[in-house]
Amino acid sequence: MDKNRFNPSGNIFDLKQFGEFGDVNPSITDSSTYTFLAAQTMVDTFHGESEGCFLYSRHWNPSNKYLSDALAAMEGTPAAWVTASGMAAITTVILHLCNAGDHIITSVTTYGGTFAFLQNYLPKFKIEVTFVNISDHESVEKAIRPNTRLIYTETLTNPLLQVSNIPKLATIAKKHNVKLVVDNTFVPLIFAPSMLGADITVYSMTKFVNGKNDCVSGAICSDASFIDAISNVNDGTAMLLGPVLDPLRSSSILKNLHTLHLRMKKHSENALYLATNMEKDGMKIIYPGLHSHKDHDLMKSLMNPDFGFGGMMAIDMGTADKAYAFMEKMQNAGVGYLAVSLGYFKTLFSNPGKSTSSEVPEHIQREMGLSAGLVRFSVGLDHDIEVIYQRIKNCL
């Protein structure tokens, strides 16, 4: 991506968002409802026709608007809406785009919760789903039917770190008039899916965007008409299912968003150091920053080079028992925590087959190449990563 053309962290910093008393952090909205001086303004607001007025916090509130505007600036989308979790963002988008009888094409490697929603929950609404290898563009195109509404993928898939070729998928989606929805949770700032042709970008902000592991939250970034449609009082999925983010959380995430550029650089630097050295030591490492990763060149051609290859990497320990022993030793040795989730300032590790991807049946895990012994790392912000590397080596 041409960095002169798109500067996500610069765009966040260029927003002037101060509070009503000149507070450098915008005032926090502590209200579920809002007064109107004139009854007609309330009527207009219900019809979505009065700019700058707030009606009710499930619909919009000032704190969520500040955060949404900053996320839209980061993504280069005209608008955004913030949700109470990443799953709330994903399910709101899918349920809004699809009606009963529609069809979805998705990467088979996605976060386990997304897989479970697509596989186990959507049949309730007679929405059919075809799971494909998202790098096999011929299969993606072949899977399109007259009732296909969307192609779903993750920029860097969880947990196998496969890179989606978003421009290619966007071309296929546009040709067949279907939407391309991309989960960019693993690689904020590194990728801006909308700049590469995605129609809608979703986030679990629980992870890198917030970076503190103190809450769950999510976001939907898209054009203004989609954001208006999901928040429409009559038939908007966000307005009617109510997955809104609490404004107190919005304001703390907005502050954390302003350090995301520093954090992503450090996560990437530390992950590249560990991956490079552990590969040299003969370990089987999956990390897109390594030349041995099959999508290394693709990622290089699409990414924003300022922020590295991201903080996620995986080691294949062969068997689940070896993975468990390794993780327990690492926790005891002070490498980090044996915990799910990612994007935290400390290193987290887990065995996806029995945790974050346990919703994916074992035979599908094997088909997609997910080894029972895989240990997924979310590499932290440690100042001295050499020390952490030595501790990991002592656990092998």
Ligand SMILES: Cc1ncc(COP(=O)(O)O)c(C=O)c1O
């Ligand atoms: C890639 C990805 N997308 C979405 C989610 C769901 O997010 P949340 O837990 O915030 O609902 C996760 C959670 O682990 C994830 O890893």
